Amino acid sequence: MNDRPVFLCIAYAFPPILRSGTHRTLGFVRHLDALGWRAVVVTVKPDGEPVDAALLDRVPPGTRVIRTEWTDYIDRAKRFLLACGIGGTKSDESQGIGPETPTVGVGSLGSITRDEARGSVSADDGSDAAGATTSLHRSRSLRDWLSRALMTPDTRIGWVRPAVRAALAAVREERPRVIYSTSPYMSAHLIALRVARRTGLPWVADFRDPWRGNPFRDTGYASLDRWDDRLERRVLRRADRIVCCTPTMTDDLVRRRPFVRGKCVTILNGFDREVTGRIVPERLFPPDVFTMLHAGQFYSRRSPSVWLTALRRLMESDPAAADRFRFVQLGSTTYQGRPLTDWAQDAGVESLVHVLDAVPHGRALSLMAGSDALALAAAAGPGGHLQVPNKLFEYLMLKRPILAVCTQDSPIRAILEQAGAVARVCEPDGPQALAEAMRSLLDHVSPSGRESRSEPCPEPRASARAISRCALHPHEDDDRFTLSGDAPTTSAMEVDPQAWSGVDRFDRRHRARELAEIFAELTGDAVRASAEVRSVRRSEIPLSPSRDGAVSSASTAHTSC
Structure with a gap:
């Protein structure tokens, strides 16, 4: 009989499903297994989802995985409204809902505009045409409201009931000691909420993205917004611990919901070191062509426009340099419904842009490792600073030069600094600075991805000061991170034997130990677990604290442009 403690994991993104969130959950399951915690995972059947069968090989042998169906309420509503004669056209039946766009965009029960959804369409009162138009718009408005209601909090609300049944059965059979739920999708937390209420088990709710205040979410109606x-408030009040994956998200949540203070912590994302031994770098272009690769998606306010404009300015200012520069987009092939190749053609840089569809995770890492530099795109505008693309940590693991576009208050800057990364950081509205950074990388980075010159790149030293406004500092007794004040900075791309010296702190094993400590505290084994976990942290995580407790960044090769 297996007497190891069990935790119930509720996660939509789990192998073989290939989503960015899969890696955090899989990494926790793997490393918690090594720390003595066996997982029972409630997830969905991967029908219709992108899959990578190789990820299944990394699931620990003792893990029990329960895969449930989920009900597509949008599809059911479409069919019902069509049967009643008020559901739009037959063509509406084929309209899918993007799995990563909950409560965003036009209604999925029929195509209407935002103005129509609010009924703000003018017509002459008293006319038959006006009456017919008003009736049509009311029907469309009903369809849009219902569509959005069925996507609140997200498009997987139809997973809640079957998952709750499966989770309660698993509780009876496996006797877990703690519940762990992770989002997106936020419906995972609604499942955990019901299970926690029924069973009384302690519950850890993990937010990879913010729920409220998310720049990519819009309920569209005041009633649905309430x-x-x-x-969200129900979930936050019942959860025993709340985990956010960025310090800015934690700060924002505590500001919005003061009652979570004291039970809300930050556990950053990370990388899985064990995969590096299987990575064989793969180049897409000859060695004399400088290749910059962006892995991930462009969507909403994470726009390719600034990158394409920068490429255009590089082409105009230095055609010879542009001729040996290629920008590779790996992952999504469209933006706002149009092929990215069309966007590149509109910008006049189609010869510089190479677009690849999603590939298995192993090959994606090989393509990243074979590139000369890696591009990181964060969301612009309000709320963009709350999120950090998970790919950043794999970039750090591969130790390739990084060109990042993010806001001044983004924790990306501080993470790069703490890692000692060879990196450039530019503003989302600064295509000229981005073009100059591309040109500088061409001059100072060899095709192997290492710097070819010993002197710093000619970038303004004062601009690196912006990084320090959100410097990451560890707590006194471990390597968790929060936002705090100024920290020392250095100039750009300095060749230093200690460059990348802080990367190991972002190994996901350390993050899993933080989660294991939370589990132990909630299950009454806090003293022993705290001593063991902190002992391992101190012995394995290289920290160089300064006199005021901040981590020294004297070796950082990082600037802001």
Whole structure:
């Protein structure tokens, strides 16, 4: 009989499903297994999802995985409205809902505009045409409201009931000691909420993205916004611990919901060191062509426009340099419904842009490792600073020069600094600075991805000061991170034997130990677990604290442009 403690994991993204969130959950399951915690995972059947069968090989042998169906309420509503004669056209039946766009965009029960959804369409009162138009718009408005209601908090609300049944059965059979739920999708937390209420088990709710205040979410109606707010509040009040994956998200949540203070912590994302031994770098272009690769998606306010404009300015200012520069987009092939190749053609840089569809994770790492530099795109505008693309940590693991576009208050800057990364950071509205950074990388980075000159790149030293405004500092007794004040900075791309010296702190094993400590505290084994986990942290994580407790960044090769 297996007497190891069990935790119930509720996660939509789990192998073989290939999503960015899969790696955090899989990494926790793997490393918690090594720390003595066996996982029972409730997830979905991967029908219709992108899959990577190789990820299944990394699931620990003792892990029990329960895969459930989920009900597509949008599809059911479409069919019902069509049967009643008020559901739009037959062509509407084929309209899918993007799995990563909950409560965003036009209604999925029929195509209407935002103005139509709010009924703000003018017509002459008293006319038959006006009456017919008003009736049509009311029907469309009903369809849009219902569509958005069925996507609150997200498009997987139809997973809640079957997952709750499966989770309660697993509790009876496996006797877990703690519940762990992770989002997106936020419906995972609604499942955990019901299970926690029924069983009384302690519960850790992990937020990879913010629920409220998310720049990519829009309920569209005040009534649905109030309901969405109420759902988040219920989850936050019942959860025993709340985990956010960025310090800015934690700060924002505590500001919005003061009652979570004291039970809300930050556990950053990370990388899985064990995969590096299987990576064989793969180049897409000859060695004399400088290759910059962006892995991930462009969507909403994470736009390719600044990158394409920068490429255009590089082409105009230095055609010879542009001729040996290629920008590779790996992952999504469209933006706002149009092929990225069309966007590149509109910008006049189609010869510099190479677009690849999603590939298995192992090959994606090989393509990243074979590139001369890696591009990181964060969301612009309000709320963009709350999120950090998970790919950043794999970039750090591969130790390739990084060109990042993010806001001044983004924790990306501080993470790069703490890692000692060879990196450039530019503003989302600064295509000229981005073009100059591309040109500088061409001059100072060899095709192997290492610097070819010993002197710093000619970038303004004063601009690196912006990084320090969100410097990451560890707590006194471990390597968790929070936002705090100024920290020392250095100039750009300095060749230093200690460059990348802080990368190991972002190994996901350390993050899993933080989660294991939370589990132990909630299950009454806090003293022993705290001593063991902190002992391992101190012995394995290289920290160089300064006199004031901040981590020294004297070796950082990083600038802001």
